[in-house]
Amino acid sequence: MDHVTNSSVSAPAIDIEAGEPHNILRAYLVLGFFVVVSLWTFSIDTRYVYLSAYLWFGFIYGMALQYGRFCMASAIRDLFAVGVPRMAVGIMIAIVLFSLVSAYVTAVGKSTFHASPIGLYSVIGGLVFGVGMVFTGGCASGSLYKTGEGSIAALLVVLSLAFTQAIFVDVGGWLNHLVPAAWTASAATKNMPASLTVTDGWFDQFTAGYIWDLHATTLGDLIKFSNPFAAAFVGNALLNSLLPAAVILALIYVRWYRKSYLRDKSVIYRGWRTELAGYWSMITASRRTAIAGLILGVAAGLHMWVMQGLQQHFNILNVGELLKAMGHTSGLSIQDTVFDPGYFYITTQEAQGAGWVLQKLGFNEMSNIFFGLDNGLPNPILNPVLWMSFALIGGSAVMALLNNEFKLKWPSAEIAIWAVFGGILMGLGARIGLGCNIGAFFATVTNGDPSGWLFGLGMTLGGFIGVKFFNWWIERKMAKEVVGLEL
Amino acid sequence: MAVKFEKVSDGNYRLDVQGYVCPHPQLYTKKAMEKLKQGEILELVFDNPSSGESILAMCQTDGNEIVEQTRQTGNAMRWRIRKG
Numbered sequence: 001m002d003h004v005t006n007s008s009v010s011a012p013a014i015d016i017e018a019g020e021p022h023n024i025l026r027a028y029l030v031l032g033f034f035v036v037v038s039l040w041t042f043s044i045d046t047r048y049v050y051l052s053a054y055l056w057f058g059f060i061y062g063m064a065l066q067y068g069r070f071c072m073a074s075a076i077r078d079l080f081a082v083g084v085p086r087m088a089v090g091i092m093i094a095i096v097l098f099s100l101v102s103a104y105v106t107a108v109g110k111s112t113f114h115a116s117p118i119g120l121y122s123v124i125g126g127l128v129f130g131v132g133m134v135f136t137g138g139c140a141s142g143s144l145y146k147t148g149e150g151s152i153a154a155l156l157v158v159l160s161l162a163f164t165q166a167i168f169v170d171v172g173g174w175l176n177h178l179v180p181a182a183w184t185a186s187a188a189t190k191n192m193p194a195s196l197t198v199t200d201g202w203f204d205q206f207t208a209g210y211i212w213d214l215h216a217t218t219l220g221d222l223i224k225f226s227n228p229f230a231a232a233f234v235g236n237a238l239l240n241s242l243l244p245a246a247v248i249l250a251l252i253y254v255r256w257y258r259k260s261y262l263r264d265k266s267v268i269y270r271g272w273r274t275e276l277a278g279y280w281s282m283i284t285a286s287r288r289t290a291i292a293g294l295i296l297g298v299a300a301g302l303h304m305w306v307m308q309g310l311q312q313h314f315n316i317l318n319v320g321e322l323l324k325a326m327g328h329t330s331g332l333s334i335q336d337t338v339f340d341p342g343y344f345y346i347t348t349q350e351a352q353g354a355g356w357v358l359q360k361l362g363f364n365e366m367s368n369i370f371f372g373l374d375n376g377l378p379n380p381i382l383n384p385v386l387w388m389s390f391a392l393i394g395g396s397a398v399m400a401l402l403n404n405e406f407k408l409k410w411p412s413a414e415i416a417i418w419a420v421f422g423g424i425l426m427g428l429g430a431r432i433g434l435g436c437n438i439g440a441f442f443a444t445v446t447n448g449d450p451s452g453w454l455f456g457l458g459m460t461l462g463g464f465i466g467v468k469f470f471n472w473w474i475e476r477k478m479a480k481e482v483v484g485l486e487l
Numbered sequence: 488m489a490v491k492f493e494k495v496s497d498g499n500y501r502l503d504v505q506g507y508v509c510p511h512p513q514l515y516t517k518k519a520m521e522k523l524k525q526g527e528i529l530e531l532v533f534d535n536p537s538s539g540e541s542i543l544a545m546c547q548t549d550g551n552e553i554v555e556q557t558r559q560t561g562n563a564m565r566w567r568i569r570k571g
Contacts, residue, residue, distance in 0.1 A: 069536070069537045069540045071509075071537065073509070073510075074509060074510075074537065074541065077509075077510050078510075078513070078541050078544075078545075081510060081513070081514055081517070082513050082514070082517050082541060082545045082548075083545065083548050083549075084513075084541050084544040084545050084548060085544075086540065086541070086544045087540075087541075134510065137508045137509035137510055137511070138508075138509060146508070146537065149536065151508060153508050154508070256548075257548075260547065260548045260549075260550070263550065285544075286540070286544070288540070289540075400536075404558075404562065405536045405562065406562075407534065407562040409506070409508075409534070411506075411508070412506055415506070415507065415508060415511075467510075470510060470514060471514070474511070474514045474515060474518060475518065477490065478490075478492070478515070478518050478519075
């Protein structure tokens, strides 16, 4: 039993402890598995290096997320629920760093990023997703890394959001009655193949009749800089990422950090110097979160560079072309594509996994735009982006094992219900918002795409609503627990 | 599995949220600390690592003092928090 006694409230968080021998062995086994996958696939065909690139960046993301307890649900929830800004600050640090690396990658023509359309759908999707992630206790990436810590509840969240998406993108029936006539009319004019039945199904008509009619752009392109470095660094990074992040950090400082900082008896107030020192103190308050933010930011930028480099090396625009050339034609979309964002992404590949299972069970999951036209349903073993998620779980497991934090935990019925219900909301929100906290927020705001801030706004509002509900729920439960207690 | 919040002795309370994941442990801890008087001690037992970071920061923000941190078998954490 480890024992630490602190004499001050400013005591550091529990430091990383050396892993116990059996946990270190387990960590090596997990690491070894992914090494074997990489080497084995490479020995079959060197073009599988594309799969390995996604895999190892996923592994790095998993390690960094677990190390920093990096979770956007935590960021929003802890601000509103318990007044703790640590995680929100860490995410802003990651945004700043990712945006700078992205700007360089974009300026030299190595970016794989595609902007999302700008519209109200981002706010609505973010709101639904935000409520869900507070209920589950983790965002999409947070649930993956917590699965790596051994949380079966987090695994339930991942499965719930995956199957919800796979079902939601394909269902029609009574949901067709919720589709505005304008969407149906617009979708019908898109001349899609009959096999996609684009006027049947809510999501198909939302995509073809609404999303495709919206305009997508980055701030750098919108301002029309002639110099690519100016477009990337001033338009995308400075205006769309750095300034908004600095303003958000200032708001967090004033609302959630300043009071406790100035309460410290060692702080002598000297006007703006003290305020700036407090601002910096807030940014550096959690070493682990800041380091995780730094690693995530840099790795996410490098990830785009590597994927673009591989696409140029193989002379492809989408990994579906590579799979076809390797003889894997099953599960490709009608355009011979599969999901291949080229950067850090979470929800779509899980939806593919669930869709593949449903397809095997006899449902026709390829009769919609999401799978049939765009993302395909490749065998999960051959799906490079899904390997990013598998490896993210693995990277998190390795880090948790090395810190003696891995524990297989089965949820109670109450926690399982929250996980499944919240996961359903997250799945719906992720599809309506065209992504999750990573694909529709983190990867977009850092690449000059203003739509990410709309998703972030919705996610924050949803988080606030979720916290209000949870506060009521826990007050109600506490009232039952403390009956008879003299407080 | 249920949350256990009980009085151990005068000025000493125990909150057991083992088995609960975010956000339950930190929210229960906040609610429990609000019910304590200044100087009273809450013994918190939890096994969700992510919650520890939030609870630590919450104590710093609210001026509560973590006087003892113990890691028990099975990865459970036992923290003693003095209301500030």
